[in-house]
Amino acid sequence: MIPRLSSSCILLGALALLRFPANAHAQDDFASSCASFIDLIQMDNVTTYATEFIPAGTNITLEQAPSCSDSPSQVVSTDLCRIRMNVTTSERSEIRMEAWFPQNYTGRFLSTGNGGLGGCIQYSDLDYTSSLGFATVGANNGHEGQTGVYFLDNPEVITDFAWRSVHTGVVVGKELTELFYGAPHNKSYYLGCSTGGRQGFKMVQDFPEDFDGVLAGAPAVAWNDLLYWSGSFLVTTGTEGSATFVPTKMWTDIIHQEVINQCDALDGATDGVLENPDLCDFNPTPLICSDGDTTDCLTETQIETVVKLLSAVYDENGELAYPRMQPGAEVLAGVRQFTGQPYLTSTEWWRYAIHNDSTWDPATMGPADRHAAVAQNPAGIAAFNGNVSAFQLAGGKVLHYHGLMDDLITSDNSKRYYSLVQETMGKESAELDDFYRFFPISGMSHCSDGDGAYKIGNLQGGYAGASPDENVLMALVQWVEKGVAPEVVRGANANETYWRAHCKWPKTNKYVGPGSYEDESAWQCA
Ligand SMILES: *[C@@H]1O[C@H](CO)[C@@H](O)[C@H](O)[C@H]1NC(C)=O
Ligand SMILES: *[C@@H]1O[C@H](CO)[C@@H](O)[C@H](O)[C@H]1NC(C)=O
Ligand SMILES: *[C@@H]1O[C@H](CO)[C@@H](O)[C@H](O)[C@H]1NC(C)=O
Ligand SMILES: *[C@@H]1O[C@H](CO)[C@@H](O)[C@H](O)[C@H]1NC(C)=O
Ligand SMILES: *[C@@H]1O[C@H](CO)[C@@H](O)[C@H](O)[C@H]1NC(C)=O
Ligand SMILES: *[C@@H]1O[C@H](CO)[C@@H](O)[C@H](O)[C@H]1NC(C)=O
Ligand SMILES: *[C@@H]1O[C@H](CO)[C@@H](O)[C@H](O)[C@H]1NC(C)=O
Ligand SMILES: *[C@@H]1O[C@H](CO)[C@@H](O)[C@H](O)[C@H]1NC(C)=O
Ligand SMILES: [Ca+2]
Numbered sequence: 001m002i003p004r005l006s007s008s009c010i011l012l013g014a015l016a017l018l019r020f021p022a023n024a025h026a027q028d029d030f031a032s033s034c035a036s037f038i039d040l041i042q043m044d045n046v047t048t049y050a051t052e053f054i055p056a057g058t059n060i061t062l063e064q065a066p067s068c069s070d071s072p073s074q075v076v077s078t079d080l081c082r083i084r085m086n087v088t089t090s091e092r093s094e095i096r097m098e099a100w101f102p103q104n105y106t107g108r109f110l111s112t113g114n115g116g117l118g119g120c121i122q123y124s125d126l127d128y129t130s131s132l133g134f135a136t137v138g139a140n141n142g143h144e145g146q147t148g149v150y151f152l153d154n155p156e157v158i159t160d161f162a163w164r165s166v167h168t169g170v171v172v173g174k175e176l177t178e179l180f181y182g183a184p185h186n187k188s189y190y191l192g193c194s195t196g197g198r199q200g201f202k203m204v205q206d207f208p209e210d211f212d213g214v215l216a217g218a219p220a221v222a223w224n225d226l227l228y229w230s231g232s233f234l235v236t237t238g239t240e241g242s243a244t245f246v247p248t249k250m251w252t253d254i255i256h257q258e259v260i261n262q263c264d265a266l267d268g269a270t271d272g273v274l275e276n277p278d279l280c281d282f283n284p285t286p287l288i289c290s291d292g293d294t295t296d297c298l299t300e301t302q303i304e305t306v307v308k309l310l311s312a313v314y315d316e317n318g319e320l321a322y323p324r325m326q327p328g329a330e331v332l333a334g335v336r337q338f339t340g341q342p343y344l345t346s347t348e349w350w351r352y353a354i355h356n357d358s359t360w361d362p363a364t365m366g367p368a369d370r371h372a373a374v375a376q377n378p379a380g381i382a383a384f385n386g387n388v389s390a391f392q393l394a395g396g397k398v399l400h401y402h403g404l405m406d407d408l409i410t411s412d413n414s415k416r417y418y419s420l421v422q423e424t425m426g427k428e429s430a431e432l433d434d435f436y437r438f439f440p441i442s443g444m445s446h447c448s449d450g451d452g453a454y455k456i457g458n459l460q461g462g463y464a465g466a467s468p469d470e471n472v473l474m475a476l477v478q479w480v481e482k483g484v485a486p487e488v489v490r491g492a493n494a495n496e497t498y499w500r501a502h503c504k505w506p507k508t509n510k511y512v513g514p515g516s517y518e519d520e521s522a523w524q525c526a
Pocket of ligand 6 (some may be wrong): 152153154155252295353354
């Protein structure tokens with residue numbers, strides 16, 4: 001998409017933007033350049049409906065669909081130009097997109113990603129990265145809200161969801177950056193987690209030129225298998241009250257405690273956090289009710305449920321379909337996954353993208369449903385391609401992280417993807433280090449929160465400082481721009497009372513003492 005400048009006067013205006021003068025009028029100049037920017041934007045397929053200067057501290061009301069109601073407003077952290085537009089992606093699809101261009105621009109372009117079913121602009125990410133000086137874009141992933149209904153009979157919308165929304169945002173966003181600041185961006189970045197992590201890897205696999213650096217967290221790669229895994233929990237638990245059902249309180253209070261009893265110390269420190277869940281071979285049989293005992297214990301039937309929910313899923317040929325829930329996450333999975341309720345994302349995916357049947361019953365999920373999804377793999381949604389050599393060749397860097405107490409997407413699947421890349425490219429992990437590094441994050445739940453040192457700077461809620469040794473995004477920038485690659489990713493706990501250095505996979509953290517477990521130097525990557 002080549003922007004067409006409508007007159008030479010406007011062109012001169014654009015060049016003046018090159019150097020917003022550093023004087024008392026700088027903000028006024030920036031604000032008026034922003035207001036008039038709408039007249040400059042003339043790109044095919046792009047309908048711009050507002051360019052507004054937003055001063056730092058403004059609380060803006062968001063026009064998200066009701067199912068994005070977790071974010072009805074956003075406080076803007078830095079002076080910026082907010083550009084709102086729609087971009088046509090086909091005859092039957094479009095994306096809603098925003099660009100947040102900070103006055104404190106660093107020459108870096110960044111695209112954000114999405115979450116879940118994807119139809120929500122991640123405003124907190126737009127705010128977070130624009131406040132760090134990135135010219136930032138974000139889009140609604142081709143549909144409005146956390147619903148799959150727009151997928152029905154419209155493969156174009158699925159294509160936007162699978163990859164085209166992000167890629168289109170990058171193409172449009174880079175042009176807008178150049179037009180607004182008067183020079184092309186220097187380096188291009190991506191930040192996303194969950195569905196956003198999947199989008200990041202999709203770009204690494206299929207659009208190796210889009211980004212110089214990709215920060216991809218808890219990626220929902222192997223999408224169809226992931227949703228088969230989470231969609232099958234209901235079949236295993238039955239509904240609440242069934243003999244097979246295990247009450248939430250058992251997960252949070254009893255089963256999790258038993259996992260901790262059996263496995264916490266395997267990393268050397270009894271701190272309630274598992275550094276290496278791979279060492280944990282959890283055995284729930286101590287929890288079987290003894291004669292006459294019925295409280296805080298499990299029946300044989302419930303034990304079977306627990307074992308099944310925490311085990312990997314295989315297909316009928318014995319091939320791994322999806323790895324196990326890593327031990328440690330059961331405390332959250334009991335609340336969000338093993339609830340005896342249908343899992344919305346799975347239900348919507350099979351109803352509207354796979355079976356085209358809005359009445360499909362999630363309680364019937366079985367191997368045939370998985371086959372249908374894997375065979376269709378609409379628009380290449382799975383993003384489970386291990387050949388990322390084109391990205392390496394283009395000079396890109398990918399920094400991958402995954403919380404070790406993630407209950408929505410098991411971190412074992414990230415390890416599986418890392419191995420797939422090794423096998424596909426025939427490389428030892430030392431050979432991947434040059435462009436692909438993976439950091440499991442102990443004590444991190446799904447993208448954020450958790451019992452450990454989860455604040456790595458991957459998003460606003462995980463911010464504990466902006467220097468590369470306390471912020472994973474700035475560590476990626478340092479890798480791309482200075483060639484200094486991260487050996488560890490440091491994180492702070494919720495209250496920022498301690499830090500821990502998370503090891504680069506396949507190394508894992510081991511407590512060696514002599515200080516407290518809160519002492520970073522008492523740990524070693526082995
Ligand atoms: C922003 O405005 C919304 C109402 O639109 C309000 O609910 C929210 O508390 C405000 N946020 C802050 C930080 O003031
Ligand atoms: C811009 O950056 C400078 C220097 O880092 C900082 O002092 C200032 O507060 C920033 N301004 C805004 C609006 O973020
Ligand atoms: C932009 O797209 C959204 C979502 O499809 C739609 O609701 C809105 O009316 C569009 N706005 C314009 C100005 O076309
Ligand atoms: C605009 O969108 C149409 C599809 O609706 C596409 O065929 C065309 O290539 C797009 N134009 C540009 C410049 O991207
Ligand atoms: C982009 O890089 C060039 C060359 O290194 C540098 O001169 C320029 O200041 C950078 N632009 C910004 C906005 O940082
Ligand atoms: C559902 O519709 C899509 C087109 O939107 C088509 O590719 C797919 O084969 C359909 N699936 C079934 C089970 O009919
Ligand atoms: C990986 O992809 C590159 C093109 O990007 C291709 O040349 C190469 O043959 C592929 N390697 C494998 C093992 O498929
Ligand atoms: C952490 O902070 C929360 C409030 O933000 C507080 O309730 C909690 O007790 C604190 N925990 C520790 C270990 O200090
Ligand atoms: Ca431990």
